[in-house]
Amino acid sequence: MNEAKVTRSVIKFLKADNWEIISYDLPQMGTGTLLQNEGVIKKNEGTIIPDVFAYKNGKVLLCESKSYFSKNDVEKLLELKKGEFNKSISKQLVSRNFNELILTISFPKIKFSDKHNFRDLDVVFLVEKNNCEPLFLNN
Numbered sequence: 001m002n003e004a005k006v007t008r009s010v011i012k013f014l015k016a017d018n019w020e021i022i023s024y025d026l027p028q029m030g031t032g033t034l035l036q037n038e039g040v041i042k043k044n045e046g047t048i049i050p051d052v053f054a055y056k057n058g059k060v061l062l063c064e065s066k067s068y069f070s071k072n073d074v075e076k077l078l079e080l081k082k083g084e085f086n087k088s089i090s091k092q093l094v095s096r097n098f099n100e101l102i103l104t105i106s107f108p109k110i111k112f113s114d115k116h117n118f119r120d121l122d123v124v125f126l127v128e129k130n131n132c133e134p135l136f137l138n139n
Contacts, residue, residue: 001108060093064105
């Protein structure tokens, strides 16, 4: 299962749960939302383009999708927890406010292992045959 299919499955799941999809980025498309770290002024440094950027009831969900587990994507998402991207996130929401940031990673269920370290992520989406199963980590 490729990254695009994983991302589409997450989007389908979120829409069914009444999330508003702000943006999404499929491989080689360049359609995602560029989030900028407030403390970095060099172009293209301190930036993150999440694969899925969604909003619902004051919550922002940012997801990185892969066709396999990626420790680097977990690390990239954890950078967002520091709050240095909040201004950039708020700018994308226009007149909506957010009070909670939900960080997620998604990949095929067949690639899941208890040995993976999800650290401080909130949700892992496990995708199998167009179905997306959320695994809630910090509840």
